[in-house]
Amino acid sequence: RTDRRGILRAGLTWDSRDNDWSPHEGSLIDLTVDAAGPYTGSTSGWGRVHGTARNFWPLGTSSLVFAHRVTLDALWGAPPLMALGELGGLFPMDAYGGAYVGRGFARRRYIGNIKATASAEIRFAPLEFDLGRSKLGVGFEGFFEVGLVSMKIADLFKAWYPSSGPGLLLIWNRFVVFRVEAGFSREGGALYLQSEHAF
Numbered sequence: 001r002t003d004r005r006g007i008l009r010a011g012l013t014w015d016s017r018d019n020d021w022s023p024h025e026g027s028l029i030d031l032t033v034d035a036a037g038p039y040t041g042s043t044s045g046w047g048r049v050h051g052t053a054r055n056f057w058p059l060g061t062s063s064l065v066f067a068h069r070v071t072l073d074a075l076w077g078a079p080p081l082m083a084l085g086e087l088g089g090l091f092p093m094d095a096y097g098g099a100y101v102g103r104g105f106a107r108r109r110y111i112g113n114i115k116a117t118a119s120a121e122i123r124f125a126p127l128e129f130d131l132g133r134s135k136l137g138v139g140f141e142g143f144f145e146v147g148l149v150s151m152k153i154a155d156l157f158k159a160w161y162p163s164s165g166p167g168l169l170l171i172w173n174r175f176v177v178f179r180v181e182a183g184f185s186r187e188g189g190a191l192y193l194q195s196e197h198a199f
Helices: 153-158
Strands: 008-015 026-036 046-058 064-077 114-131 134-150 161-172 176-185 188-194
Touching: 114 153, 114 161, 134 153, 134 176
Parallel strands: none
Antiparallel strands: 008 026, 026 046, 046 064, 064 114, 114 134, 134 161, 161 176, 176 188
């Protein structure tokens, strides 16, 4: 059997960040709605509504930043298995569990129709070196996340999935971010090497 997945997506975005790749202040908020069915070439009929708010606050200095993300994601109809294991929005990603949402849990560890997540990070990059015309920032971070996942909205608050951990940051001209993180949860831990912030 061959399954097809075609999606029609519409959304709104508000972006006040001072930098797309390594923001020190501002917000990025997006709201999207997905629809799928025979009219989009999809084998099954389903939809998704997704909202994420990301906020960034400097704590007295631009080298110390508090970053926060809150997400709500809801599916309806008969979504494919892949959709159950991801968050939608402008930048769809694995969830819950993985390098961007639910660090410390296995990739797509928890799947469901309804997902709610909250993440907080302290990013501290006190060192900056001149390398020719470029600058290399070196810093650290600590994060805490919690997620809720269920198939029905009535069951959403029955189980909580917290995780946390430290990380090392290398930031090239505030454009290229390389992070090395250790995430820990009640199910174990994981090491992540990524080329951008989690959010």
